[in-house]
Amino acid sequence: MNNTKTPLLTVPLGTEAHDFARQFAAQQATPQKGKRVYFNTLAVYAVHSYLKWLGIETNLNQSDSWHPINQSILNLADLVLPSIGTLECRPVMPGETAFYLPDEVAENCIGYVGVQFNNDLSEVELLGFIPIMNTANPPEQINIGDLQSLDTLIDSINDLKDAKKAIALQNTQKVDTKSQDISLVNLSHWFENIFEGAWQNWDSFVNTRNLAGSFRGTIQLGESRIDDLETIVRGAKLIDLGIQLASHPVALVVTLIPEADQKKRVILQVRPIGRQTYLPQYTRLTVLDESGSMFLEAQARSADNLIQLQFRGDPGERFSVEVGLGVASITEDFVI
Numbered sequence: 170m171n172n173t174k175t176p177l178l179t180v181p182l183g184t185e186a187h188d189f190a191r192q193f194a195a196q197q198a199t200p201q202k203g204k205r206v207y208f209n210t211l212a213v214y215a216v217h218s219y220l221k222w223l224g225i226e227t228n229l230n231q232s233d234s235w236h237p238i239n240q241s242i243l244n245l246a247d248l249v250l251p252s253i254g255t256l257e258c259r260p261v262m263p264g265e266t267a268f269y270l271p272d273e274v275a276e277n278c279i280g281y282v283g284v285q286f287n288n289d290l291s292e293v294e295l296l297g298f299i300p301i302m303n304t305a306n307p308p309e310q311i312n313i314g315d316l317q318s319l320d321t322l323i324d325s326i327n328d329l330k331d332a333k334k335a336i337a338l339q340n341t342q343k344v345d346t347k348s349q350d351i352s353l354v355n356l357s358h359w360f361e362n363i364f365e366g367a368w369q370n371w372d373s374f375v376n377t378r379n380l381a382g383s384f385r386g387t388i389q390l391g392e393s394r395i396d397d398l399e400t401i402v403r404g405a406k407l408i409d410l411g412i413q414l415a416s417h418p419v420a421l422v423v424t425l426i427p428e429a430d431q432k433k434r435v436i437l438q439v440r441p442i443g444r445q446t447y448l449p450q451y452t453r454l455t456v457l458d459e460s461g462s463m464f465l466e467a468q469a470r471s472a473d474n475l476i477q478l479q480f481r482g483d484p485g486e487r488f489s490v491e492v493g494l495g496v497a498s499i500t501e502d503f504v505i
Contacts, residue, residue: 177294178219178319186214187290196237208260209234209246212284215293216248216258219319225326226251231455231463238451238495244271247278252461253329254279256322259311261285261296267312274301279325283316298322354503356425356433357484359402371403374420401426408439410497417449418442421492421501428481433505436479439469439492448473449494456480457489457500 190210194203213234217227231249233239247255254277259268261283268283283296297316354365364370369377403424420442426434439454441447448469454476456465467476482488482505491500 177296179292179294180215180219181292182211182215182290186211186218189214193235193237193240197241202241205244206240208286209240209244209258211286211290211293212246212258212260213248215284216256216282216295219295220248220250223323225323228463230466233496236451236495243273243496245273246271250279250326251463252333253326257281258284261313263288266314267310269310270308279329280322281311282322283311283313285313295319298325300325352502353487354501356423356435356503356505359404359425364404366406368404368406371405371422374405406501407442408492408499410492410494410499417445419448419452419492421490423490423503431484432481433484434479434481435488435505436477437490438475438477440475446474447471448476451494452476453491453493453498454478455491455493457491459487461489 190207193210194207197203197206213229213232217229220227228249228251229235231251232247232255233243234245234247239245246258246260248258249255257271257274257278257280259270259281261268263286265285268281270281278301280298280300282298285294285296287293296313297318298321299311299316300321352366354368358365359370362370401424403422405420405422408419408421418441420440422438422440424436424438426436428434437454437456439448439452450469450471452469454467455463456478458464465478465480467478469476484505486505487503488505489500489502491498493499
């Protein structure tokens with residue numbers, strides 16, 4: 170269906186949208202990059218507002234287009250749809266009849282939305298949607314006349330939701346709980362000094378890497394500090410993000426503190442190791458619940474020597490931890 174034959178949906182661009190766009194544009198090295206980021210930000214925010222109005226969940230903070238490092242090196246206008254994929258929200262200037270596709274598109278991108286600005290950037294028209302083209306030689310541009318209606322976008326989102334639910338149900342029925350995920354880290358084993366895979370208990374991790382005594386440190390807990398007590402266990406693992414952290418190795422540290430009613434307090438830290446004093450700026454630490462939805466996140470500033478998150482969990486509760494920088498990330502899955 171050619172969406173130019175049907176009325177187009179108009180989305181207003183308010184103060185918040187322009188505040189984000191100005192903030193991100195000001196962080197760019199050149200006026201050209203700043204202008205590109207400004208338009209990309211407005212396009213993403215407009216599609217986010219439209220989907221929010223429809224009750225479809227989005228996550229701006231998890232989108233590459235919302236992270237300063239990615240904005241500076243990639244021409245992305247992506248919007249994350251949790252548990253579904255990403256949408257590329259491509260800006261279209263007044264009078265243009267096509268938009269160019271970036272070389273950098275996320276692997277889980279489901280398609281493109283054309284977002285056309287009016288002259289004073291007070292509102293946009295959502296021109297339509299076209300699914301991702303899984304070909305070896307994707308086109309360099311998409312003509313506006315080739316876009317499909319926004320109904321196609323909503324149908325695609327609903328179809329993907331249904332497909333993922335069906336796959337999840339099928340996997341649950343096929344796989345026994347004990348063998349469901351061989352990479353799952355069972356934190357209850359740590360109290361018996363059993364550490365699987367590349368995980369090590371705290372003392373072994375520190376000693377095998379000849380780390381300074383100050384690295385042993387203490388754990389921050391609210392306003393107080395907890396030293397290495399017999400009542401807690403702590404494990405650590407070296408995090409490898411490839412070239413992103415080639416000269417800045419970091420460790421993911423997990424501390425468990427038994428509490429009442431068999432609950433455990435889980436304290437997560439990302440810390441620099443080796444000769445580095447501070448974490449690379451914008452290093453991310455994210456906690457996801459069993460459904461894959463984010464419920465905690467922290468990001469390193471320019472002079473942070475660690476980032477930390479904590480929560481309480483029940484025995485058998487599952488969660489995942491993601492450590493990332495730029496477009497690179499690793500995920501560890503845990504059960505308490």
